Amino acid sequence: MTPAVTAAVTAPVAEPRAPQLGTRGRRLWRQLIDDGPKLKPAERVLAEEACRTADRLDVLDRILRGDEDAWMRLHSANDGGSIVKVVLNNALSEARQQQVALRALLAELRTSRAGGQGKPGVGEKPTGEKPKEVPSGVLDLTARIRDLRPTAG
Numbered sequence: 001m002t003p004a005v006t007a008a009v010t011a012p013v014a015e016p017r018a019p020q021l022g023t024r025g026r027r028l029w030r031q032l033i034d035d036g037p038k039l040k041p042a043e044r045v046l047a048e049e050a051c052r053t054a055d056r057l058d059v060l061d062r063i064l065r066g067d068e069d070a071w072m073r074l075h076s077a078n079d080g081g082s083i084v085k086v087v088l089n090n091a092l093s094e095a096r097q098q099q100v101a102l103r104a105l106l107a108e109l110r111t112s113r114a115g116g117q118g119k120p121g122v123g124e125k126p127t128g129e130k131p132k133e134v135p136s137g138v139l140d141l142t143a144r145i146r147d148l149r150p151t152a153g
Helices: 003-010 023-034 041-065 090-111 138-148
Strands: 073-075 084-088
Touching: 023 041, 041 090
Parallel strands: none
Antiparallel strands: 073 084
């Protein structure tokens, strides 16, 4: 092999460029890239979507604060423009859905990077303890209410 070919074969493979992101998305991307080993292709897709979702949440937050004029739009409902249709934005509902999506993406990425063994993920430190299982749902809520009630006697 020629020296140029040898250098190309032995050179470390650089992490692919970050997708086009806003401020919050770029910050999350750096955290994800700097946090551990090189991302596998599926993990890269999860990371990109998590970063885009973080950026969407920033846009929705600006809408909810009134910094962006997108709460309401007026549309002509007929050709003459005498009937106007008011369309309200569901930014709060969408923000909640995006928060759930971001949480799920990060959890899936954390699981993938940990090899599916529930190791600490992005921004978490190992504690040496098995994570506590947090009960949830209606049955848990019912049990907690029952435990809070004073006993008769």
